[in-house]
Amino acid sequence: MQKPSSLSEQDRQLVREMQENLPLVSRPFLEIAQRLGISEEEVIGRVQEFLRDGILRRFGATLRHWRVGYAANVMVVWRVPEDRLEEVGLQMAGAPEVSHCYERPARAGWPYNLYTMLHGKSRQECEAITARLARESGISEYRMLFSVRELKKSSMRYFDEEEGRSNHGLRTGQVKDLI
């Protein structure tokens, strides 16, 4: 994986362009190249390098969730003894219903140190999966945190020039992207 410091200003501009919608014209990369003042070949070559180096996880369409059969999800937080974290983390990561599995620090009054996001067809199925993971791992101290409401879901805008200015987003009364 390439070090972030090796991204030139031109790369940063290219990242900004790539997080927009690809123009719906016959030669979309040419249109981007013209905006950046470089050649179409350079744009295509650099995007392929980004893919190869893992800077781009992928290039293509992002769909809405209309086709997804998994309608329910839950974040489960687990209290795992320090000396079992590695073993239990890997075990839970191996479950097909688990999409994310992270170790995070415990805090005062919040003893949970392993976080899993898991998916099922219904709330009941999520509960059954959680019970199975608890049984298999022997971790009995956990909490299921179902989401009640989505307050925001958006794509990150990397190298956004607006964000560089301080206190952005703190103007009172400004509601942005409240979905």
Place this chain on the structure above:
Amino acid sequence: MSVPRARGFVSMEIDALDRELLNLLQTEFPVASRPYMMLAERLCTSEEDIMQRLRRLSGLGVIRRIGGVFDSRALGYLGTLCAMKVPADKIEEVAAVVNGYPGVTHNYLRDHDYNMWFTVLAESEQRIRSILDEIRRATGIDDLMDLPARRVFKIKVTFDAEA
């Protein structure tokens, strides 16, 4: 993940070629001079037909975006998960402050005393800290946990979510 309201309606307007196209668009989008022409050749149709289908599928909301999905860490960004105890009557007000930051990409209400859970991405740890300080100051709520990942055991790259 939610099933959209217009499911039945949308599925009626999507034919077999659309489905093939949607699969190719996600997994094998050609990064090449004439990508829509190459997709057309794969699907034995014309470039103009592909572009019309893309316009329609975007209009229907099936396609959210065609573009790059970046790895935030590879770009030098750091992220954290935060949990906050927000009184029920202050949720809208606090959400407006929190969501105002472009680096806050996800924010969910969950059924716990720690009821507001959001992610923050920024270019430095210092910037994350200053965003959290600003949120504490602007909302008057001190009970905000910063829970950065220490170890990642799994991140599934899903084809239907950008997170």
